[in-house]
Amino acid sequence: MDQLALIVGLLLATVVAVGLGDRLRLPYPVLMLILAIALTFIPGFPEFEISPELILPIFLPPLLFATAQKSSWAVFRVRWRTLLLMAVALVVVSTAVVAGAAWLMIPGIGIPAAIALGAMVAPPDPVAVESVAGRVHMPRRLITVLQSEGLFNDAAAIVIFQAAVAATMSGKEVGPEVIPQFVIGAALAVVIGIAMGWLTKFITKLVTSMVARSAVTLVVPFAAYILAEELHASGVVAVVVTALELQRHTRPQDAAERITRTAFWDVVELLATGLAFGLVGLEIRHVIRDEGTAIFGMIGMAVVICILVFVVRFLWLGLLALTARKRRNLLQPTSPKEVLILTWCGMRGLATLALALALPMTLPDGSDFPARHEILVIACAVLLATLVLPGLTLPWLMRVLDATEDGxxxxxxxxxxxxxxxxxxxxxxxxxxxxxxxxxxxxxxxxxxxxxxxxxxxxxxxxxxxxxxxxxxxxxxxxxxxxxxxxxxxxxxxxxxxxxxxxxxxxxxxxxxxxxxxxxxxx
Structure with missing residues (x-):
């Protein structure tokens, strides 16, 4: 009963955080994260544990689906270059830099475990970005770049993470087989997403109830994600493609259904986002409690990794800005001001926490997973540094840079x-x-x-x-x-x-x- 009461309390707190965020002009997911961390310091606060294997399957499908519904296939046909450079190449570069730094700083971590850490902290969270950027009147073009990046970067990070963990468990190194693994998984996920879109369209034709047709769209993201993962494809890509296919097949005459479905998904997205970030806050508190005083000895390494995450993103976006001006590509940052804004919006979230908690406790021989405590602390430090700090200061930064858009x-x-x-x-x-x-x-x-x-x-x-x-x-x-x-x-x-x-x-x-x-x- 305590678990249920805690979930209901977090849902109610989400509604309060939305109202408070509107008044303070702050993103409610950040407020939920801070609130959840603060609540766990109250004596007698109920414990809440969720299996790491369930965090991504529970929260990613509906939240990715809600974000992808706001896009279209045409967007990706035009922005494929930005998608590759931001959602894939930047994840790979960030993973490599963080892994190199971790390997140098953390004794005994090993290259595969260091790569796993790099993959954890590499992908920005589209949910966090969407909730923060939309409140500060950011130029629509920049929001689109962030959305395009966020919809697919989790797929690249998860593939790298899984390969690195498998290499650590087997005592081998991460090899070039990761590339075909990612390509094949993404291609199979596209097929699954298209098939799920077609199946959903078929089902909605048979169902006469408008409410039931809206409810089908809640079930479909989970089905696409689980099916893709079972077939060793990318669940993230499958969910995004399913949403794009459903939007492509929308019928002009379905006015009432669109009104109902939009209202339904607005509520789902709000409550799921608030609950997810509330649980993230509770899990961060668990990490802090479990590590105890040993966490202070890891602060220096965590600070270095956090700085590297910001610096790598800034330098990469700066390089894209130079090439964008030469090619007159308006789908990438084109000025130092835009580079700084997009760097500050590289917020980590659910994927980072879920991957960190998904680390095995021990190796097959019974020994501890290399530097697991350090990896958890660093991953949580990056999450807090990239989410809370930018989330609270982005409105101020936009005013200072005079970068707000009047619409x-x-x-x-x-x-x-x-x-x-x-x-x-x-x-x-x-x-x-x-x-x-x-x-x-x-x-x-x-x-x-x-x-x-x-x-x-x-x-x-x-x-x-x-x-x-x-x-x-x-x-x-x-x-x-x-x-x-x-x-x-x-x-x-x-x-x-x-x-x-x-x-x-x-x-x-x-x-x-x-x-x-x-x-x-x-x-």
Whole structure:
């Protein structure tokens, strides 16, 4: 019962942290992490233990799925170079540098165990980045770079970590076989993700309940992750691909389902994020307690590794900024200011903690895993340094650098989509037979509604307009005409969302206004 009460308490604390974060302009996951660590110092506080093997399977699927739903295949087709350089190459470089430093500083750690430590602290957490960056009016382009990096870097880090642990357990070295292992696992995960997307689409056609169709999307990420892991593929990639496939197959006419599913996933993402970071805080406290006074002798090594993590990311992003200016690539940092911001947003989270706790206690011969205590302390130090410090100071940094965005770029993008939606609606009505059946006053009314549609999409407001009922047939025809126009507008926005030049989140906002406008129409 204590375990259940603790989980419920963390969920309630998440709601409080969200409200407090809004007032203080601070990210609620960071507040949850600090709160959880502080609570464990209270005498008599209940213990909570979760198997390390369950941390990633429980929290990564829904949180990755929620983030990936905001993207599209077109985004990755355009940003594949950034994806490789940030999500794969930077993870490899960070792992190598940290492993080298650990091997030099920690007696008896061995190269494979040092590589395992490097893989733990290499990948930034997309959940932490999303919750922090979105609150400080960061330029949309930089948020997109961080999202693209965060969706796939866990896959590279997990493969390296698993190979390093296996080498440590067998007494061998980590070899080049890691590369084909990663490629094959990622390719198989893509196939699994596409198959799960198709299967989900098939199931939702059979299920009539709108609530049940939304619930299916909660089950699918776990199914994709578990299936991929069982087949020795990347569960992370499988979940992301599943989400992208579901978004690709979205139907314009599913307005009510999109409204329901969006609200459902907003709640799931908020509570899962808060609970996850609350449990991270509890686990960090366990590490501190278990190590006792010995932890003070590890502080120096932990500080060096933390500094290296920041420095490597800064130098790598600086190199990308130089090449971006030469190639005029706007999907990478292009200035020292952007390099500093993206460096500060390299926040570690769930993956780092889960991989640290997943370290075996002993080797097959019964001896202790090399430098396991040092690895745990350093991993937790990097997590705290990269999450708490940037999370609390990023708003200040954005103000000092004058790097906040006023939203004009997104407004311009929304105007373009709104104009396309309006044009599609007008074109659909232009030669439709229903227009010829309408009385003259109804034609005037419909034209007025089309003129207002553009403004509604831009300002996000809804105007529930009543149609004067002079004749029942005229009212029915008028509603039918509006339905045709809104269907055409939604079709245009859904198609635009899958185009390379469209920001998926902007398209989702415009589509949401169209969906709400459709829902407000009388039956």
């Amino acid at each position: 004009s770029h997104e407004q311009d993008a929304a105007k373009v989509l709104a104009k396309r939606a309006q044009s599609a609606a007008v074109a659909a009505l232009k030669d439709h037979d229903l227009m010829k059946e309408l009385p003259a006053e109804k034609v005037t009314l419909v034209k007025e509604k089309m003129r207002r549609l553009h403004a509604e999409l831009l300002d996000g407001t809804l105007r529930n307009e009543s149609v004067a009922e002079k004749r029942k047939r005229g009212r029915e025809l008028s509603i039918a005409v509006q339905t045709i126009a809104l269907d055409a507008a939604r079709q245009e926005v859904v198609a635009a969302r899958n185009e390379p030049g469209t920001d998926p989140e902007v398209a989702d906002r415009v589509l949401r206004q169209l969906d709400l406008r459709t829902m407000s129409m009388p039956d």
